[in-house]
Amino acid sequence: MEPVSRRIFFKHAGAAAAVAAVAGSALAAPLGLGSALAGAASTKDTPLTPNEDLRGNEDLVVHVKNSRTGEISLFVGHREVIIHDRKIAARLVRAIRQKENPNVIAP
Amino acid sequence: MSSHREAPEIAKDPVADSTDLYAFVSPDKADTVTLIANYIPLEGPAAGPNFYEFGDDVLYEIHASNKGDGVADVTYQFRFRSENKIPTTFLYNDGPIESLTSASWNRRQFYSVTRVTRDGKSDELASNLACPPCNIGPLSTPDYPSLASAAIHSLPGGRRVFAGQRAEAFFVDLGAIFDLGDLRPIANLHNTFGLPALKAAPGVNSTAQVNVHSIAIQVPISDIALGGVKPSSSSSAKSSVGIWTTASRRKARVLNANGGTGVETGPYVQVSRLGNPLFNEVLVPLTEKDKWNAQPPSKDKNYAKGVAKPELAGLLNVLYPGAFPNLAAYTKPRADLEAILLTGIPAGVVSKDYSTFTGTTQADMLRLNLAIAPAATPNVLGVLGGDFAGFPNGRRVGDDVVTIELQAVAGVTIPLVDKTFTPDKAIADVSDGVTGAGLTLLSTFPYLGTPYSGYSVSA
Numbered sequence: 001m002e003p004v005s006r007r008i009f010f011k012h013a014g015a016a017a018a019v020a021a022v023a024g025s026a027l028a029a030p031l032g033l034g035s036a037l038a039g040a041a042s043t044k045d046t047p048l049t050p051n052e053d054l055r056g057n058e059d060l061v062v063h064v065k066n067s068r069t070g071e072i073s074l075f076v077g078h079r080e081v082i083i084h085d086r087k088i089a090a091r092l093v094r095a096i097r098q099k100e101n102p103n104v105i106a107p
Numbered sequence: 108m109s110s111h112r113e114a115p116e117i118a119k120d121p122v123a124d125s126t127d128l129y130a131f132v133s134p135d136k137a138d139t140v141t142l143i144a145n146y147i148p149l150e151g152p153a154a155g156p157n158f159y160e161f162g163d164d165v166l167y168e169i170h171a172s173n174k175g176d177g178v179a180d181v182t183y184q185f186r187f188r189s190e191n192k193i194p195t196t197f198l199y200n201d202g203p204i205e206s207l208t209s210a211s212w213n214r215r216q217f218y219s220v221t222r223v224t225r226d227g228k229s230d231e232l233a234s235n236l237a238c239p240p241c242n243i244g245p246l247s248t249p250d251y252p253s254l255a256s257a258a259i260h261s262l263p264g265g266r267r268v269f270a271g272q273r274a275e276a277f278f279v280d281l282g283a284i285f286d287l288g289d290l291r292p293i294a295n296l297h298n299t300f301g302l303p304a305l306k307a308a309p310g311v312n313s314t315a316q317v318n319v320h321s322i323a324i325q326v327p328i329s330d331i332a333l334g335g336v337k338p339s340s341s342s343s344a345k346s347s348v349g350i351w352t353t354a355s356r357r358k359a360r361v362l363n364a365n366g367g368t369g370v371e372t373g374p375y376v377q378v379s380r381l382g383n384p385l386f387n388e389v390l391v392p393l394t395e396k397d398k399w400n401a402q403p404p405s406k407d408k409n410y411a412k413g414v415a416k417p418e419l420a421g422l423l424n425v426l427y428p429g430a431f432p433n434l435a436a437y438t439k440p441r442a443d444l445e446a447i448l449l450t451g452i453p454a455g456v457v458s459k460d461y462s463t464f465t466g467t468t469q470a471d472m473l474r475l476n477l478a479i480a481p482a483a484t485p486n487v488l489g490v491l492g493g494d495f496a497g498f499p500n501g502r503r504v505g506d507d508v509v510t511i512e513l514q515a516v517a518g519v520t521i522p523l524v525d526k527t528f529t530p531d532k533a534i535a536d537v538s539d540g541v542t543g544a545g546l547t548l549l550s551t552f553p554y555l556g557t558p559y560s561g562y563s564v565s566a
Contacts, residue, residue, distance in 0.1 A: 077372065080374050
């Protein structure tokens, strides 16, 4: 089970799935550490260290622009960080499916 | 209208919708320049219980480019925040507001001013500056001029600032212009599409007795001039600056299901822009207007086609058949409009002492020659009226920009660049017929008049 503070909003826009995840989510990978994001799928159960976590109550909004290519925009503070990670995109989409239908295999 | 509701998307976001931009050498303080950006179109004065205010979630900016490339060298940023001082009341005020610290005034706004330079240096000039209340009526705001005067704040470096409600100073016969261009003074010449003929009549000011929210800043000329030095030669291309205003919002927003703002994060993205009056309104196709609003002036060469071949000039020939034969026969690109709106007018075209030229970069900016002194007796037709201190050399609050631009589009300025062209006789009557008579302006900063109160004007 994901951390209790996790909240996910789903929004479909055309073929793209837009997902907004608010602060405290395990999906809130540390920004500026692009290489770490690539391994996020395999470290999903590893809690963030205090140094890795978002500052204060900073919100993180995630916009999956294209789930097939894994193009994801991360909005935090006054920054937009764009990553390309098909595994993270796939996990998010599967999380939607599972939320909508618990019989779907968990990501 | 100058830029009121000019594009489909921004029209739905009035607090971020710029309406007019003014830039002029201050008539009462000629070593300074005054920059005014108006927002929130067509404020009905009787707006209670929630009166108009700036957007706490909007970044307002006024930019100045002094290198001619359409890139800001100096930007003044304005950020607002609102407070409810009396959380238990549903009212804006529960008694007369007699000062900016009145205990009976509930809903207030404060703001900060930051100066940013091209090299990225950011300097917060002031914070927690009070806005005045809106003008409500004789019981709530019994001495409005005093409240507004108290909201003029001094800033470091000889600067002054005001942000709050003001009376709309732009005048236009909106109802006629957008009824298929039936300008009332020459409506008798309109083809009326086979419908009953119209009679010539005086114009009707569609923006009479409404308010706007103004951000006005007065700074030493050296604050925005090239090299930080007040220019002395009005014919030098280095004497003119380009001014424009923008409004921006955070890129990501998640609404709160319990009401309120929710989450706003990410970088600011520009949603509104204004330089020359009516540029986006009249010269940019409807499908491009919101995109234009998001662009910087430095990319305006992409819109130069609409200036060189203005749709409105062609429409004049259709709507007023036979009235503009010379304009109808003129097929060359409109170099006059390109100069006026996109590059500025080089010295020697109008006069050896007049220039607004900033370089060859095509950018919609309100160009102001900082070396031209204010006029002792301003002419509302600006340069068309022989007054070099008026539009399109900057823009003063009383300038009749609608008539000036209508006549320019109709061909009155073509001879500046093409001596073979003779303007049509009908051009002298091309106007919306609204003169701005009756506007009450101030002779000192912030120049725009006292806003209309909700009590004195019906919504």
